[in-house]
Amino acid sequence: MDTVSADITTLGHRIRHYRTQRGLTLDDLGEAAGVAGSQLSLIENGKREPRLSLLQAIASALDVELSDLLSSEPPNSRAALEIELARAQRGSLYASLGLPPIKPTKGTPTETLEAIVGLHRELAKRANQAIATPEEARRANTELRERMRAQNNYIPEIEELAEDRVRAAGHTRGALTHREVSVMAEQLGLRLIYVNDLPHSARSVTDLANGRIYLPPASIPGGHGLRSMALQAMAHRLLRHEPPESYADFLRQRLEINYFAACCLMPRDAAVGFLQERKRDKDLAVEDFRDAFGVTHEAAALRLTNLATSHLDMTLHFLRVGDDGALYKGYENDGLPLPTDVTGAIEGQLVCRQWSARSAFTHTNRTTELYQYTDTPAGTYWCATQTGTTSAGGFSISVGVPFAEAKWFRGRETTVRAVSRCPDESCCKRPAHELEERWSGKAWPSARLHAHILSPLPSGSFPGVDDNEVYAFLETHSAE
Structure with missing residues (x-):
């Protein structure tokens, strides 16, 4: 190891503490350790990280163990305040204020440091709450x-x-x-x-x-x-x-x-055993997994996403979509192109109208799962979708896999098939040409x-x- 892994600010304070405790000047300690006093000053101020060989020499000159210098604990309460202030002033929050840093001196009262550090703590607390x-x-x-x-x-x-x-x-x-x-x-x-x-x-x-x-x-x-x-x-x-x-x-x-x-x-060993048996029988179904462990359909679908790749050797996706088409929860490791905003977030984005997560709302019989194959620009996917209702409105839960993995699931024989070209806006976001010509400029929805x-x-x-x-x-x- 060539360099010191300890926090260099704390290290500097500990060196200064032992130096002043022994009545040594920077030049005195520097001469004993074989380093210029100016270089030692940079180390004590946390501006330079010393090599281990130099640290060993400093420890020897101060007659302390190397571990004493490398301790992560500030040497005293005053040093703890100075270290906390230095860290706060290096942070992005302080930098955003555009204020010059404060460098404590020997003459800075401890009460003043306590007040300044207290202000930084409160500022950080309020910033964290505000985000x-x-x-x-x-x-x-x-x-x-x-x-x-x-x-x-x-x-x-x-x-x-x-x-x-x-x-x-x-x-x-x-x-x-x-x-x-x-x-x-x-x-x-x-x-x-x-x-x-x-x-x-x-x-x-x-x-x-x-x-x-x-x-x-x-x-x-x-x-x-x-x-x-x-x-x-x-x-x-x-x-x-x-x-x-x-x-x-x-x-x-x-x-x-x-x-x-x-x-x-849905304990791992029992759940994996259940799912592996159903996979061998080519009869995987979220609704069976749900009933076997007495949980909600959504909970069973989400748990399947935890276990499928690590224990069943398959990739998949999960969607919870509102009846307005908005995506509220989503997960995929199978390449399904989920809609995102400029930040990469998926929450609130509208999923394609051709996906079963949305088309399921048009079916009159919602008591059983709807199965569907969907051709997308990323490939063909099979999905099983179940709808439900809360006081906030309707929602759908979908679990899907790439075409090659559909063979393990109940419902793979479905003949329902759709084509999705999203994110191409001509797929389902733009109105039909004749409707746009008829109503453009003549409607003002609230x-x-x-x-x-x-x-x-x-x-x-x-x-x-x-x-x-x-x-x-x-x-x-x-x-x-």
């Missing part, structure tokens, strides 16, 4: 989606963690029961409590002080969501999450807790705008969650 806007969320979500695509939507360490916790709760086969979820919570020192007055901005609230997880009423039909919400709350503890430092961090944590919950509800597209999420410790509402809730229930 919870739709634009920032889209960028962060795009980066996260691309990262997951690179690893085939598979997180092995969370898979292992979930397998361990499910086995420890006594689960052996079939759907994970509410009782087993409660046992998992108890093993973490937590108790599940169902209440009617959860804060409107929170799906669940964990009281770390009293070991409680507050959930919505247990009377929710089916209770699928309650198991998942409880598991997600536990995942924060098991994955050792800290309060998110940025919106990207918040999105990563949300993905991880959702992944953990899915792994528990657009329906979704409020959340333009408004930022409420800022707080956790983006989108009202801290005041949550803390008032906890205060009310802590006395019970």
